[in-house]
Amino acid sequence: NGLAHTIKRYFAGISEKAAGGNQVWEGLSPANFGVIAFLWENRDRDIYQKDLEEQMKVQRSTISKMLQMMEKKGIVQRRPVDHDARLKKITLSEAVQDSRLRGAFPRRSWMNLSA
Numbered sequence: 001n002g003l004a005h006t007i008k009r010y011f012a013g014i015s016e017k018a019a020g021g022n023q024v025w026e027g028l029s030p031a032n033f034g035v036i037a038f039l040w041e042n043r044d045r046d047i048y049q050k051d052l053e054e055q056m057k058v059q060r061s062t063i064s065k066m067l068q069m070m071e072k073k074g075i076v077q078r079r080p081v082d083h084d085a086r087l088k089k090i091t092l093s094e095a096v097q098d099s100r101l102r103g104a105f106p107r108r109s110w111m112n113l114s115a
Contacts, residue, residue, distance in 0.1 A: 001088070013049065026077075028070075028073075031056060031058075031066065032066060032069075032070060032075075034055075034056060035052060035056065035063075035066065035067075036070075036075065036092065036096070038052065038055050038056075038077075039076065039090065039091065039092050040092060040096075043091075043092065043097075046081070046089050047089065047090050047091070048087055048088065048089060048090060049063055049064065049067065049088065049090060051090075052067070052090065063115055067090065073095050074090060074095055075092065075093055075095075075096055076091065076093060076096075077090075077091050077093050078090055079091060079093075
């Protein structure tokens with residue numbers, strides 16, 4: 001939808017300045033930016049793959065592939081949790097949480113960004 005594309009254009013613009021020319025944002029879909037926005041919006045609570053499946057309204061295999069690509073690019077991290085070895089907490093990477101990028105994620109709702 002239009003909002004996701006606006007976010008994508010915004011990130012393309014800031015990536016040169018804030019990430020020092022890092023091409024990490026290149027090739028991401030609006031749905032990827034929806035995941036990033038959701039993780040940022042909910043950074044104060046634990047988010048698991050199932051939460052993203054429900055939020056993005058996609059199947060497990062779809063979000064799994066998306067997260068694999070985003071992890072490879074250094075955008076997200078999957079961290080094991082103590083109480084259940086099967087679960088992986090999904091967080092934004094340190095680079096994305098870096099203060100140089102904080103202005104890209106205003107604290108407002110960007111829900112259902114998948115098109």
